[in-house]
Amino acid sequence: MTADLELHERIERFREWLHEWLHGLYHGMIEHPAFEKIEKEAEDTEDALLFAMFADAFGIPSPVSYYTSELLPYLAEDFEKWERRMWDRESMIERKGQQYHF
Amino acid sequence: MDKFVFFGGKGGVGKTTVSSAFGLKCARAGLRTLIVSTDPAHSTSDVFDQQFDDDPRSVDGIDNLWAMEIDPDDEVQAHLQSVKEEMGEQVSPAIVNEINRQIELAHRTPGAYEAALFDRFIEVMRDADDWDRVVFDTSPTGGTLRLLALPDFLEDWIDRLIDKRETSIDLFEKAAVGEKSARKRAENDPIIARLRERKEKFEFAGRVLKDDAAFFLILNPDELSIRETERAIGQLRDYGLDVDGIVVNKVTPSPDEDETGRGADFLRQRIATEQDRIEEINGSFEQPIMGVIETRVEEVKGSLLDDVAADLDIEVAPEAAA
Numbered sequence: 001m002t003a004d005l006e007l008h009e010r011i012e013r014f015r016e017w018l019h020e021w022l023h024g025l026y027h028g029m030i031e032h033p034a035f036e037k038i039e040k041e042a043e044d045t046e047d048a049l050l051f052a053m054f055a056d057a058f059g060i061p062s063p064v065s066y067y068t069s070e071l072l073p074y075l076a077e078d079f080e081k082w083e084r085r086m087w088d089r090e091s092m093i094e095r096k097g098q099q100y101h102f
Numbered sequence: 103m104d105k106f107v108f109f110g111g112k113g114g115v116g117k118t119t120v121s122s123a124f125g126l127k128c129a130r131a132g133l134r135t136l137i138v139s140t141d142p143a144h145s146t147s148d149v150f151d152q153q154f155d156d157d158p159r160s161v162d163g164i165d166n167l168w169a170m171e172i173d174p175d176d177e178v179q180a181h182l183q184s185v186k187e188e189m190g191e192q193v194s195p196a197i198v199n200e201i202n203r204q205i206e207l208a209h210r211t212p213g214a215y216e217a218a219l220f221d222r223f224i225e226v227m228r229d230a231d232d233w234d235r236v237v238f239d240t241s242p243t244g245g246t247l248r249l250l251a252l253p254d255f256l257e258d259w260i261d262r263l264i265d266k267r268e269t270s271i272d273l274f275e276k277a278a279v280g281e282k283s284a285r286k287r288a289e290n291d292p293i294i295a296r297l298r299e300r301k302e303k304f305e306f307a308g309r310v311l312k313d314d315a316a317f318f319l320i321l322n323p324d325e326l327s328i329r330e331t332e333r334a335i336g337q338l339r340d341y342g343l344d345v346d347g348i349v350v351n352k353v354t355p356s357p358d359e360d361e362t363g364r365g366a367d368f369l370r371q372r373i374a375t376e377q378d379r380i381e382e383i384n385g386s387f388e389q390p391i392m393g394v395i396e397t398r399v400e401e402v403k404g405s406l407l408d409d410v411a412a413d414l415d416i417e418v419a420p421e422a423a424a
Binding site: 042049054074 | 178188189192193197198200201207209211214217218255256259262266267269270271273274276277278293297
């Protein structure tokens, strides 16, 4: 069947195939890890922010938790996830190492 | 004299007496005056023999005088309630419990009491157009000082929070290249908006406390009280607030010349000691003594309050600029 195809069609197919593969390769090796890294960085910053706001959730007395409690209704889901993440986090290496997908 | 006048001092030195007397003095001078008490023991009610609550009420029989009593516990509870209501509107019931725990926790920290009080102070200062003078009878030294230091400290801290929040949102936006949509957006972020609102409140309070407020400390003529007051003045200075004067309260009255016997001897010796202390205060404090008030036989109330007010040498008239 393939033999029935004209040469230029086969080249066309090959180029499509190659394009898909290269894009996949680019996405998997460069694009996705890069976005993932930025997103992880954003999450880390957010974690630090939540920690600054709700340190008392981990037993560190905070003079401002009275004020930050006003923000909780808007942060509820983030807060809940953050608390779980902080309790579960094993180490910074484990967290930073995630990007290599072992 | 500035519009807002704060009286502070260790517990039991007679803050309520002196601030009530000063309030009375202002009212008698024709200034519309509000006394704000934060004492949970509600001693202002005792002084005027009248029940007050957290709305300004006119004092019976005295023109131009109003009083209100703020109960910090009630304020904390009210705040707790409002946060919970807000949450009912925003949060799915599935995680309400988890968040509730944190909210309850936040309202049980030691700072909650002061934060609630401070919020209320700011409210009073913001809605003070009706008054020519507002006299704050503050709770004992430690708490008050922390209260007055809050604006600077909190502004700084909120700046850092806003900064962090902006960074993280910026990163979330950068991670969302192309067709992906960002998980978070900077415009209309409720967190940044709320933090900014808070910051404005504190800036306002900081400005008023520095530019339009006077501070007086009350002490008794004894060693402990003097040391405590020295510390308080130092701390206030660290926060950039100057104490304008000192009032010496509960000074022993002297017996008549011809009196003899144990009682009179005791009084004379006691007076000699107190005189030394007052001299010490005169020498070691930069702040002037604005009044020396003698101990009364009974609780100061009614007409006695006018007597005490007469002993106070604090300027009443508002500043020309104000």
